[in-house]
Amino acid sequence: MSEPPVIAVDGVTKHFPVRGGLFAAKAGSIKAVDGVGFDIQPGRTFGLVGESGCGKSTLAMLLVKLLEPTAGRISLDGESISDLKGRALKEFRRRVQLVFQDPYGSLDPRQRMLSALIEPLATLGLAASRADAVKKADEAFELVGLDAEILKRLPHELSGGQRQRVVIARALALAPRLMILDEPTSSVDVSVQAQILSLLERLKQSRGLTYLLISHNLVVVRYMSDVVAVMYLGKIVEMARSSALFAAPQHPYSVALISAIPVPDPESRKLAALARGDVPSPVNTPSGCRYHPRCPYAEGICRESEPALTEVRSGHFAACHFPGLATL
């Protein structure tokens, strides 16, 4: 463990002010991300799970500097990313790539695929000439298993699976340090999902990539991740090695998430709906433990004080006053 982590996130917070009233005065804030901290080791896949409103997408945007944190520190290979400008910023952009959730939306609808792949190589200064850029684009396409013919097409002429591969190729062509995959399989069919996941696994092994995988699909996260963190309303409520988390989740929310997945086995009909009520919005976060209104095990202390993320077993962290009480 002597290598520094690829990404180190420390106490990162992002608040969005909510304006209201006659003069758009600040009426409160959306605490989209609230004091999140974790490390991602090189060559590993870090899985971030959560439902809508948990802040995982905001966190992704903070990590690629599309947003700046309200507080906290993000470091890439040991160096803070907060004050990057000019060449250093471009170098950062090359090293951290985000594959967006909607591959169709993340492509300029008027740009042909070849141009879409070449452009970042040009803007980030990674190609010596146009010919060089075209060569790199061809290589990237080959890596993701796309026919060179696709380079001539426009986004709307491609299938969902092809578009997903294109955006992966676009990121890969930059040889990034960290690839953030935001819901990489949500917009493709089930039969194609497996292809994309296998592709991502293969690329990780062959190119020594490091992934941050963001998904609400626990099955996908479990398949791909080494370490998993569960987010709820802007905070990490549990974090552990993947096998440990899925075998023995300590936080009631993790238990609820895992047992909510319908198991494809008709002999084992144990669909459990353990989280009561709806996924709350981050505008009005509950007092104390944010999960308490939905938790079947909530006690007085849960309403009053917010539990800190503590190590409840070796390498296994949970933010709960009664960790381990809920079981699968």
Add this chain to the structure above:
Amino acid sequence: MAGLIVFLSILVVGAVASHLIAGSVVRGVEFAAKLAPPDVHYWFGTDDYGRDLFSMVLLAANLDLMAALSIVAAAIVIGVLLGAVAGFVKRLDQPLMRVTDVFLSIPSLVLAMAIASVLGRSIANLSIALVFVWWPIYCRLMRGQVLSEKEKPYVKALTTLGVGRLRMIFRHIIPNAIFPVVARAAADVGLILITMAALSYIGFGPGPYVPEWGSLIAAGQAYIFQAPWLVVFPGAAIFLTSLSLNLVGDWARDAFDPRLRS
């Protein structure tokens, strides 16, 4: 739709061909043939100076179309650039929008008349006046488009890929946002034509020796009962041209959107 493009091309060709017709026909006077009805010799008849109306209508076609197209082109260039800047650069948005508001709040004909009367009577000055009237419309439209385009995921994705602001505006945002503006402009050419003819008719257009459909109608108005053809033919020309331009605008809007798929 194709048929209308054909019609329009014929019109344009005819207008260009009119260059071959002696421009002097406007200054030529032949009292013997004055106010002659349409016949084999004078297809559209003649006016009170004996001038061949057909030649004049064609010459005016050239003038009117060129003027209308230039007005639209100038208005688009100014409107799009300012609109894109307003949409993209937050600090300049409000000041630019206030300026646009000033122009938009004055009724178009009044504004055009004011500017034209200051600049003097000529087709060029009339065109400038109309550019002043039209650019705010495109500016507003473009700004709205840019604002919404800016929020789209591909813009965010391109930012993470190192695309800078200038490149983003010119290579990505404007091409994607400009479409409604162009569609609107194609339809506007007809409207501009009519407006120009109207202004010309009330007397803000070029002088009596420059053939322009509006002024032809104005001149022919006095003889409307004796020689109705003097009003009918230029009027029909305006009507047919702007109708076909509208239809071309519709067609262009549908044909050029890359996002329209089967």
Add this chain to the structure above:
Amino acid sequence: MAGVAGPAAVLEVEGLCVELSIGGKPVRALNNISLTVRAGETLGLVGESGSGKSLTALAVAGLLPDNAKVIAGSIRLMGEPILGKSEAELRALRARSIALIFQNPTTYLNPLLTVGKQIAEIFDVNPRLLAADGERLSHRKCRQRAWRAAINYLRLVHIPDPERVARQYPFELSGGMQQRAVIAMALIRRPHLVIADEITTALDVTVQAQILRLLLELRQSTGMTLLLITHDMGIVAQLADNVAVMYSGSLVERSDVASLFKAARHPYSQALLEAVPTIHDGRTILRAIPGGIPSLTNPPPGCRFHPRCLRAVDECSRLKPEPISLGPSHSVACHLYQAGQPA
């Protein structure tokens, strides 16, 4: 499946073929679809995009789009044929016998009316649901009973604080609550058949679990007959009694749920089951299906799955396989199998 004694068939679809007109050209979107749903049963209709599962549901409800044409087959609901009915008859049929629930509840609910009002409105059209036989109610009494019934139905679908929610507008409710309200509206008329098309796809996982549990509960308490359309094999395993797997407009396999998961016969069904790593048994190896969903306008000849099928034989590219019965409740459309003899 003919001649098997048991509960009456609520829905019988036989040899349904539907053609869509895309860009002026006819496209075969549904090919020889046959399925049966008996009273009290849940049939899971599984498929990916382009499989035709939603189109089948629309056909059953008489809601096919304008560019769709039924060119063969029959649909019978409670023994009554649906095809060939007039629009007015279909509307009456839908009001009485079929309830549809779709993926996006927001598009279903009138944004300008409160939830309670929308539910109560259903009683306006069906006042007999409020009164005992022969009882005649004043207009005001109707309204009162309708409102109370609306609140009861909201309670039935486990909406907390139903009196308050009834006074809220749809946009004030979360996706899960909206979907529950739609389910409540569907059940009021006590339809013979409920068709649910991807009703949890747009919801968060924990909310999805709640809705699925609600469906299970309602099934038990009301004995409703459910045609459940989904792409999620997990949902099928947890809720369905029988399964029909569709691919590119054809029914490739029909079976009871246990047999499908234990011994799926069609290569596509097998591939679909192996394409999703299950969460409860360690790190499974993921088996990807090569290729993509075929286009409807230019489908592969013969069996539409053959270009992606690892066990395809010569015949597969030439001849479309007909469904073959492999047992009392299991049929498959694949050249690898002979009638009565599982391969």
